[in-house]
Amino acid sequence: xxxxxxxxxxxxxxxxxxxxxxxxxxxxxxxxxxxxxxxxxxxxxxxxxxxxxxxxxxxxxxxxxxxxxxxxxxxxxxxxxxxxxxxxxxxxxxxxxxxxxxxxxxxxxxxxxxxxxxxxxxxxxxxxxxxxxxxxxxxxxxxxxxxxxxxxxxxxxxxxxxxxxxxxxxxxxxxxxxxxxxxxxxxxxxxxxxxxxxxxxxxxxxxxxxxxxxxxxxxxxxxxxxxxxxxxxxxxxxxxxxxxxxxxxxxxxxxxxxxxxxxxxxxxxxxxxxxxxxxxxxxxxxxxxxxxxxxxxxxxxxxxxxxxxxxxxxx
Numbered sequence: 317x318x319x320x321x322x323x324x325x326x327x328x329x330x331x332x333x334x335x336x337x338x339x340x341x342x343x344x345x346x347x348x349x350x351x352x353x354x355x356x357x358x359x360x361x362x363x364x365x366x367x368x369x370x371x372x373x374x375x376x377x378x379x380x381x382x383x384x385x386x387x388x389x390x391x392x393x394x395x396x397x398x399x400x401x402x403x404x405x406x407x408x409x410x411x412x413x414x415x416x417x418x419x420x421x422x423x424x425x426x427x428x429x430x431x432x433x434x435x436x437x438x439x440x441x442x443x444x445x446x447x448x449x450x451x452x453x454x455x456x457x458x459x460x461x462x463x464x465x466x467x468x469x470x471x472x473x474x475x476x477x478x479x480x481x482x483x484x485x486x487x488x489x490x491x492x493x494x495x496x497x498x499x500x501x502x503x504x505x506x507x508x509x510x511x512x513x514x515x516x517x518x519x520x521x522x523x524x525x526x527x528x529x530x531x532x533x534x535x536x537x538x539x540x541x542x543x544x545x546x547x548x549x550x551x552x553x554x555x556x557x558x559x560x561x562x563x564x565x566x567x568x569x570x571x572x573x574x575x576x577x578x579x580x581x582x583x584x585x586x587x588x589x590x591x592x593x594x595x596x597x598x599x600x601x602x603x604x605x606x607x608x609x610x611x612x613x614x615x616x617x618x619x620x621x622x623x624x625x626x627x628x629x630x631x
Contacts, residue, residue, distance in 0.1 A: 322346070322353040322425075323404030327394035327473070328412035332365040333518035339373050339380070341418040349422065356381045357412070358398045361388035367627075374629050382629040391473075392492040399482045401631065407477045416474040417512040424476040424509065433481045433504035436467055436496050437474030437511040455493075462539050463497035467508045470496055474511055478504075490534040501542040552604030556597040563593030 324342060328335065339355070346353050357370045359382060367384050374380040383397045395409060408424060410416040420437065427435045442449050452471065459470050471493045477485075481504050487495065500506050544551040567590040573579040 318352055320354050320403040321351040321405055322349070323398075323402035323407045324353065324355045325358065325395065325398035325402060325407060325409045326355065326412045327358045327360055327391050327398065327409075328362065328366055328370075329360040329388060330362045330364045330366060331412045331518070332362070332369050334412055334414050335366060335369040336373065337517075338412060338414055338418070339377075341414075343377075345418045345421050349425070354379050354381055354403060356383065356398050356401060358382070358394040359384040360390070360394045361385045371629060378630060380629070381631055382627075383625055383631075384627040384629075386626045390490070392487045392489055395492050396487060397625070399485065401628075402479075402482065405479050407479065407482050409473055409475050409477070411473045414517050415514045417514055420474065420509075420511045423511075424474075427507060427509050428476050428478070430507075431505065432507045433478045434496060434499045434506045435476045436469060436506065436508045437472040438468040438508045439472055439474075439513040440468070440510045442513050459494065459497065459535060462535065463494070463500070463542060465497045465500045465506060467496055467506065469508070470494060472511075489537075491538065493534065494538040497538055497542065548607035548610075549601075549604035552600045552607060556600030556604065559593045559597030559600060563590050563597060566590040566593065 324346070326338070335357070342355060346355075357380070359367045359370065367382070370380070370382045374382060381401070383401055385393070385397070398409070399407065406425070406428065408421060410418075416437070424435055424437075442452070452469075456468060456470055460466055473492075475495070481499055481502075484502060485495065485498065487498070491498070496506050540551070566586050570584065570586040570590060573584065573586070
Protein backbone atom coordinates (compact mmCIF):
# COMPACT_ATOMS: atom_id res chain seq x y z
CA UNK A 317 0.00 0.00 0.00
CA UNK A 318 1.30 3.45 -0.94
CA UNK A 319 2.51 5.49 2.01
CA UNK A 320 0.56 8.74 2.42
CA UNK A 321 2.69 11.80 3.14
CA UNK A 322 -0.02 14.47 3.33
CA UNK A 323 -3.66 14.34 4.43
CA UNK A 324 -6.06 17.20 3.67
CA UNK A 325 -9.06 17.20 6.04
CA UNK A 326 -12.11 19.23 5.05
CA UNK A 327 -15.18 19.39 7.35
CA UNK A 328 -18.23 20.34 5.29
CA UNK A 329 -21.85 21.11 6.05
CA UNK A 330 -24.20 21.96 3.17
CA UNK A 331 -21.44 23.01 0.75
CA UNK A 332 -22.67 21.22 -2.40
CA UNK A 333 -21.79 24.16 -4.66
CA UNK A 334 -18.21 24.48 -3.45
CA UNK A 335 -16.96 20.88 -3.43
CA UNK A 336 -16.10 20.41 -7.12
CA UNK A 337 -14.28 23.72 -7.43
CA UNK A 338 -12.39 23.14 -4.20
CA UNK A 339 -11.30 19.69 -5.37
CA UNK A 340 -10.00 21.08 -8.67
CA UNK A 341 -8.02 23.80 -6.89
CA UNK A 342 -6.53 21.28 -4.46
CA UNK A 343 -5.57 18.86 -7.23
CA UNK A 344 -3.77 21.66 -9.07
CA UNK A 345 -1.73 22.63 -6.00
CA UNK A 346 -1.07 19.16 -4.61
CA UNK A 347 -0.01 17.86 -8.01
CA UNK A 348 2.98 20.24 -7.92
CA UNK A 349 4.22 19.14 -4.50
CA UNK A 350 5.65 15.75 -5.45
CA UNK A 351 4.03 14.20 -2.37
CA UNK A 352 1.58 11.34 -1.98
CA UNK A 353 -1.66 12.66 -0.54
CA UNK A 354 -5.27 11.99 0.34
CA UNK A 355 -8.22 14.35 0.60
CA UNK A 356 -10.73 13.45 3.31
CA UNK A 357 -14.11 15.18 3.39
CA UNK A 358 -16.01 14.92 6.68
CA UNK A 359 -19.69 15.46 5.93
CA UNK A 360 -21.13 16.82 9.15
CA UNK A 361 -24.72 15.70 8.57
CA UNK A 362 -25.39 17.81 5.45
CA UNK A 363 -29.02 18.05 4.36
CA UNK A 364 -28.29 19.06 0.75
CA UNK A 365 -26.41 17.10 -1.97
CA UNK A 366 -22.95 17.57 -0.46
CA UNK A 367 -22.39 13.85 0.08
CA UNK A 368 -23.59 12.99 -3.43
CA UNK A 369 -21.12 15.45 -4.94
CA UNK A 370 -18.29 13.95 -2.86
CA UNK A 371 -19.27 10.45 -3.97
CA UNK A 372 -19.21 11.58 -7.59
CA UNK A 373 -15.68 12.92 -7.23
CA UNK A 374 -14.62 9.80 -5.32
CA UNK A 375 -15.61 7.57 -8.24
CA UNK A 376 -12.99 9.23 -10.40
CA UNK A 377 -10.21 9.65 -7.85
CA UNK A 378 -8.81 7.10 -5.42
CA UNK A 379 -7.30 9.95 -3.42
CA UNK A 380 -10.73 11.13 -2.28
CA UNK A 381 -12.12 9.67 0.92
CA UNK A 382 -15.09 10.70 3.01
CA UNK A 383 -16.69 10.14 6.38
CA UNK A 384 -20.39 10.99 6.65
CA UNK A 385 -22.13 11.63 9.98
CA UNK A 386 -25.73 10.61 10.65
CA UNK A 387 -26.48 14.14 11.85
CA UNK A 388 -24.70 17.41 12.51
CA UNK A 389 -22.25 16.88 15.38
CA UNK A 390 -20.21 20.09 14.98
CA UNK A 391 -16.74 20.97 13.77
CA UNK A 392 -14.85 19.46 16.72
CA UNK A 393 -16.40 16.06 16.06
CA UNK A 394 -15.73 16.40 12.33
CA UNK A 395 -12.07 17.23 12.93
CA UNK A 396 -11.67 14.36 15.38
CA UNK A 397 -13.14 11.94 12.81
CA UNK A 398 -10.70 13.31 10.24
CA UNK A 399 -7.76 12.98 12.61
CA UNK A 400 -8.68 9.38 13.41
CA UNK A 401 -8.93 8.42 9.73
CA UNK A 402 -5.97 10.41 8.34
CA UNK A 403 -3.02 8.31 7.19
CA UNK A 404 -0.61 11.12 6.29
CA UNK A 405 2.55 12.07 8.18
CA UNK A 406 1.39 15.69 7.92
CA UNK A 407 -2.22 16.82 8.23
CA UNK A 408 -3.76 19.99 6.85
CA UNK A 409 -7.23 21.15 7.87
CA UNK A 410 -9.22 23.71 5.90
CA UNK A 411 -12.80 24.87 5.40
CA UNK A 412 -14.83 23.67 2.44
CA UNK A 413 -16.36 27.04 1.48
CA UNK A 414 -13.45 28.17 -0.79
CA UNK A 415 -12.49 30.99 1.59
CA UNK A 416 -9.24 29.20 2.48
CA UNK A 417 -6.90 29.51 -0.52
CA UNK A 418 -5.35 26.22 -1.60
CA UNK A 419 -2.31 28.05 -2.99
CA UNK A 420 -1.15 28.67 0.59
CA UNK A 421 -0.44 24.97 1.21
CA UNK A 422 3.24 25.06 0.09
CA UNK A 423 3.87 27.95 2.50
CA UNK A 424 2.35 25.93 5.36
CA UNK A 425 4.69 23.04 4.54
CA UNK A 426 7.68 25.36 4.43
CA UNK A 427 6.86 26.94 7.79
CA UNK A 428 6.21 23.59 9.48
CA UNK A 429 9.62 22.46 8.27
CA UNK A 430 11.19 25.14 10.47
CA UNK A 431 10.87 22.82 13.49
CA UNK A 432 7.23 23.47 14.39
CA UNK A 433 4.45 21.01 15.24
CA UNK A 434 1.51 23.26 14.35
CA UNK A 435 1.23 26.23 12.02
CA UNK A 436 -1.96 28.28 12.11
CA UNK A 437 -3.30 30.49 9.35
CA UNK A 438 -3.83 34.16 10.16
CA UNK A 439 -6.54 35.84 8.08
CA UNK A 440 -5.13 39.34 8.44
CA UNK A 441 -7.44 40.70 5.72
CA UNK A 442 -10.67 38.86 6.36
CA UNK A 443 -13.36 38.93 3.71
CA UNK A 444 -16.20 38.80 6.22
CA UNK A 445 -18.82 41.26 7.50
CA UNK A 446 -17.52 43.85 9.97
CA UNK A 447 -19.60 42.42 12.81
CA UNK A 448 -18.01 39.00 12.45
CA UNK A 449 -14.52 40.53 12.16
CA UNK A 450 -15.02 42.63 15.30
CA UNK A 451 -16.25 39.71 17.38
CA UNK A 452 -13.38 37.56 16.12
CA UNK A 453 -10.81 40.21 17.01
CA UNK A 454 -12.14 40.52 20.57
CA UNK A 455 -12.30 36.75 20.92
CA UNK A 456 -8.69 36.30 19.74
CA UNK A 457 -7.34 39.05 22.01
CA UNK A 458 -9.09 37.56 25.04
CA UNK A 459 -7.93 34.04 24.20
CA UNK A 460 -4.32 35.13 23.73
CA UNK A 461 -4.41 37.00 27.04
CA UNK A 462 -5.87 34.09 29.05
CA UNK A 463 -3.87 31.26 27.45
CA UNK A 464 -0.55 33.02 26.91
CA UNK A 465 -0.36 31.84 23.27
CA UNK A 466 0.60 34.85 21.16
CA UNK A 467 -1.02 34.22 17.80
CA UNK A 468 -3.56 36.34 15.94
CA UNK A 469 -6.24 33.90 14.80
CA UNK A 470 -7.08 30.92 17.01
CA UNK A 471 -10.25 29.93 15.16
CA UNK A 472 -8.86 29.77 11.62
CA UNK A 473 -9.45 26.23 10.35
CA UNK A 474 -6.53 26.49 7.91
CA UNK A 475 -3.76 24.72 9.82
CA UNK A 476 -1.03 22.13 9.36
CA UNK A 477 -0.17 19.53 12.02
CA UNK A 478 2.41 16.85 12.58
CA UNK A 479 1.00 13.35 12.95
CA UNK A 480 2.29 13.13 16.53
CA UNK A 481 0.35 16.21 17.61
CA UNK A 482 -2.86 14.98 15.99
CA UNK A 483 -2.59 11.62 17.73
CA UNK A 484 -2.42 13.38 21.11
CA UNK A 485 -5.18 15.90 20.47
CA UNK A 486 -8.67 15.36 21.93
CA UNK A 487 -11.33 17.97 21.29
CA UNK A 488 -15.11 18.18 21.72
CA UNK A 489 -17.83 20.82 21.93
CA UNK A 490 -16.36 24.08 20.60
CA UNK A 491 -12.78 23.26 21.62
CA UNK A 492 -11.63 23.24 17.99
CA UNK A 493 -11.37 27.01 18.43
CA UNK A 494 -8.60 26.51 20.99
CA UNK A 495 -6.44 23.89 19.28
CA UNK A 496 -3.34 26.17 19.29
CA UNK A 497 -3.72 26.73 23.05
CA UNK A 498 -4.24 23.02 23.77
CA UNK A 499 -1.22 22.10 21.61
CA UNK A 500 0.93 24.72 23.36
CA UNK A 501 -0.21 23.40 26.75
CA UNK A 502 0.99 19.92 25.77
CA UNK A 503 4.42 21.32 24.90
CA UNK A 504 4.18 21.42 21.10
CA UNK A 505 5.75 24.23 19.09
CA UNK A 506 3.13 26.54 17.58
CA UNK A 507 3.56 29.27 14.96
CA UNK A 508 1.47 31.10 12.36
CA UNK A 509 1.60 32.49 8.84
CA UNK A 510 -0.48 35.19 7.24
CA UNK A 511 -2.80 33.66 4.64
CA UNK A 512 -5.04 34.96 1.89
CA UNK A 513 -8.73 34.86 2.74
CA UNK A 514 -11.26 34.77 -0.08
CA UNK A 515 -14.79 36.16 0.01
CA UNK A 516 -17.52 33.54 0.29
CA UNK A 517 -18.60 32.52 -3.19
CA UNK A 518 -21.56 30.22 -2.52
CA UNK A 519 -24.16 29.90 0.21
CA UNK A 520 -23.96 31.72 3.50
CA UNK A 521 -21.88 31.50 6.65
CA UNK A 522 -22.92 28.96 9.28
CA UNK A 523 -21.67 31.37 11.96
CA UNK A 524 -24.19 32.54 14.54
CA UNK A 525 -23.77 34.84 17.53
CA UNK A 526 -24.91 32.02 19.83
CA UNK A 527 -21.53 30.46 19.12
CA UNK A 528 -19.89 33.48 20.77
CA UNK A 529 -21.42 32.61 24.14
CA UNK A 530 -20.61 28.91 23.74
CA UNK A 531 -17.09 29.84 22.75
CA UNK A 532 -16.66 31.99 25.86
CA UNK A 533 -17.76 29.12 28.10
CA UNK A 534 -15.32 26.82 26.31
CA UNK A 535 -12.58 29.42 26.83
CA UNK A 536 -13.16 29.06 30.57
CA UNK A 537 -12.89 25.30 30.09
CA UNK A 538 -9.61 25.65 28.21
CA UNK A 539 -8.17 27.96 30.85
CA UNK A 540 -9.10 25.42 33.52
CA UNK A 541 -7.61 22.57 31.47
CA UNK A 542 -4.34 24.42 30.94
CA UNK A 543 -4.02 25.35 34.60
CA UNK A 544 -5.65 22.55 36.58
CA UNK A 545 -6.50 19.51 34.42
CA UNK A 546 -3.97 17.22 36.07
CA UNK A 547 -4.36 18.82 39.52
CA UNK A 548 -7.98 19.93 40.01
CA UNK A 549 -7.62 19.58 43.78
CA UNK A 550 -5.40 22.70 43.63
CA UNK A 551 -8.31 24.75 42.25
CA UNK A 552 -11.16 23.36 44.34
CA UNK A 553 -8.94 22.79 47.36
CA UNK A 554 -7.73 26.40 47.41
CA UNK A 555 -11.28 27.69 47.23
CA UNK A 556 -12.33 25.25 49.96
CA UNK A 557 -9.47 26.22 52.27
CA UNK A 558 -10.22 29.93 51.80
CA UNK A 559 -13.86 29.36 52.75
CA UNK A 560 -12.84 27.24 55.74
CA UNK A 561 -10.45 29.97 56.86
CA UNK A 562 -13.13 32.67 56.49
CA UNK A 563 -15.67 30.49 58.29
CA UNK A 564 -13.25 29.84 61.13
CA UNK A 565 -12.42 33.56 61.40
CA UNK A 566 -16.11 34.47 61.57
CA UNK A 567 -16.62 31.79 64.20
CA UNK A 568 -13.86 33.28 66.35
CA UNK A 569 -15.35 36.76 65.92
CA UNK A 570 -18.74 35.39 67.01
CA UNK A 571 -17.21 33.90 70.17
CA UNK A 572 -15.37 37.14 70.95
CA UNK A 573 -18.60 39.13 70.61
CA UNK A 574 -20.42 36.68 72.86
CA UNK A 575 -17.91 36.31 75.69
CA UNK A 576 -16.21 39.72 75.70
CA UNK A 577 -19.14 41.93 74.74
CA UNK A 578 -22.03 39.75 75.98
CA UNK A 579 -23.70 39.89 72.58
CA UNK A 580 -26.09 36.94 72.17
CA UNK A 581 -25.40 34.76 69.15
CA UNK A 582 -29.05 34.92 68.13
CA UNK A 583 -28.74 38.67 67.47
CA UNK A 584 -26.18 38.20 64.72
CA UNK A 585 -26.01 36.37 61.41
CA UNK A 586 -22.33 35.56 61.96
CA UNK A 587 -22.90 32.03 63.37
CA UNK A 588 -25.10 31.10 60.42
CA UNK A 589 -22.56 32.51 57.97
CA UNK A 590 -19.79 30.61 59.79
CA UNK A 591 -21.58 27.28 59.41
CA UNK A 592 -22.42 28.03 55.77
CA UNK A 593 -18.81 28.83 54.81
CA UNK A 594 -17.42 25.78 56.59
CA UNK A 595 -19.93 23.45 54.90
CA UNK A 596 -19.31 24.96 51.44
CA UNK A 597 -15.54 24.84 52.02
CA UNK A 598 -15.71 21.14 52.83
CA UNK A 599 -17.84 20.58 49.72
CA UNK A 600 -15.26 22.32 47.54
CA UNK A 601 -12.51 20.09 48.90
CA UNK A 602 -14.64 17.01 48.28
CA UNK A 603 -15.33 18.23 44.72
CA UNK A 604 -11.58 18.54 44.22
CA UNK A 605 -11.05 14.97 45.34
CA UNK A 606 -13.85 13.78 43.05
CA UNK A 607 -12.30 15.71 40.16
CA UNK A 608 -8.96 14.01 40.86
CA UNK A 609 -10.70 10.64 40.49
CA UNK A 610 -12.33 11.76 37.22
CA UNK A 611 -8.94 12.84 35.87
CA UNK A 612 -7.62 9.32 36.45
CA UNK A 613 -10.63 7.93 34.57
CA UNK A 614 -10.09 10.46 31.77
CA UNK A 615 -6.64 9.12 31.07
CA UNK A 616 -7.81 5.51 30.90
CA UNK A 617 -7.81 4.02 27.36
CA UNK A 618 -10.88 2.87 25.49
CA UNK A 619 -12.97 6.04 25.47
CA UNK A 620 -15.79 5.97 22.92
CA UNK A 621 -16.18 8.41 20.03
CA UNK A 622 -18.80 11.12 20.45
CA UNK A 623 -20.02 11.03 16.86
CA UNK A 624 -21.91 8.48 14.78
CA UNK A 625 -20.79 7.54 11.26
CA UNK A 626 -23.38 6.63 8.64
CA UNK A 627 -21.03 5.84 5.74
CA UNK A 628 -17.38 5.75 4.69
CA UNK A 629 -16.12 6.18 1.14
CA UNK A 630 -12.87 4.72 -0.29
CA UNK A 631 -11.56 3.48 3.07
